[in-house]
Amino acid sequence: MFRGGQSAHTLAGFNWSDYAEKRSPRTMDKFNMGKKGLNLGKSVHSTNSNAEYLFLVNPSSGKASIQKKRDLVSKVSRHSNAITLISESEDHASQLAKDAMLEGRIVVACGGDGLQNIVAQQAIDTGGVMSVLPFGRGNDFAASMQIRSFRDTELAIKNGVVQHARYVNVEFSDYSRICLTCAGVGLLSDASLRASRLPLLKGKALYTVAALISLMKLKCHRYTLSFDDVELQKELLILVGAASECTGGGVRIAPDAKSEPDRLNVLFATSQGRTSAIKLLVKALSGKHLAHDKVESNFHERCRIACENDNYGASLVYGDGEYLGVLPASLQIGNKPLRVLVPNANA
Structure with missing residues (x-):
């Protein structure tokens, strides 16, 4: 996802003004930096006109050249107090986002869902604010925030509306991660892995092709599921815990995800043959799969998933x-605020 580069620990004590003066012209553009200013409220609030921004760019996301990305960032940031940095690794991006937020800057993740996830984690940890300039091949989180192009990012900066976003907190045995859209196992994991290896395609087409390849080598696995106080075992094709409606570049896998804001939408499809699974995929592309007799969709406070299968891919x-x-892992809706700058309050 990122090119190798500077490790996070070298950025301790990071001084933004010094960095701006000593920057490499190939990795950073400096814009006018004014006074910082955030007006942090509860569910929806606004930034003021003096807010400062960091546009954090993943150079390897999507298909656009680095020059095109820089040009778009310049266009979006031209009326704001902003600097632009090119991330060199995941650790580098994480540290830059953290330091910027601790300085009171709004961090705009200029990349795909992977970079947005990294920046979102720091926004949650620091109480900072983020936004998105979508450069990736999926961009499902950006779309859920009503940001589909650079014009939407421009509007978000202009309007200054900050909204709390839903996300999934995924807890493993010794660490936790967040997911901004949908997390899961089975077909979702297999298709995601294959999509990362497919060139050229993007959006729904990319993940549809990846899912079809996965279904040609169809494998269902037996999982132990714990929903709140209920435990059961199921042979499953796929299981998804959803914070928002879409995954896979616009596939509406969880069309009802936001209908219960404080609970996780858990969907799964039980074991079935290849022909049935392909028909189910076709229905899922338009969000009409919930009526399928092999699909279950419910809302829970927490979902714990375990697998005794010897197949590593199943886990x-x-x-x-x-x-x-x-x-094993546990999924639930995250309870710490994730503040996102959006084009309007209806995101």
Whole structure:
């Protein structure tokens, strides 16, 4: 996802003004920096006109050249107090986002769902504010925030509306991760892995092709599921814990995800043959799969997933198109605020 580069510990005591003066012209553009200012409220609030921004760019996301990305960032940031940095690794991006937020800057994640996840984690940990300039091949989180192009990011900065976003907290045995859209196992993980290896395609087409390839080698696995106080075992094709409606570049896998804001939408499809699974995929592309007799969709406070299968792939947990960890894992809606700058209050 990122090119190798500077490790996070070298950025301790990071001084933004010094960095701006000593920057490499190939990795950073400096814009006018004014006074910082955030007006933090509860569910929806606004930034003021003096807010400062960091546009954090993943150079390897999507298909656009680095020059095109820089041009778009310049266009979006031209009326704001902003600097632009090019991330060199996941650790580098995480540290830059953290330091900027601790300085009171709004961090705009210029990349795909992977970079947005990294920046969101720091926004949650620091209480900072983020926004998105979508450069990736999926961009499901950006779309859920009504940000589909650079014009939407411009509007978000202009309007200054900050809204709390839902996300999934995924807890493993010795660490936790967040997922901004949908996390899960089975077909979701297999298709996400294959999508990361497919060139050229993007959006729904990319993940549809990846899912079809996965279904040609169809494997269902037996999982132990714990929903609140109920435990059961199921042979499953896929299981998803959803914070928002879409995954896979616009596939509406959880159309009802936001209908119960404080609870996790858990969906799964039980074991079935290849032909039935392909028909189910076709229905899922338009969000009409919930009526399928092999699909169950419910809301829970928490979902715990375990797998005794010897197949390592059965235990892989993916979210936002990225590898998150290995089962067992617990999923629930995150309870710490994630503040996102959006075009309007209806995101």
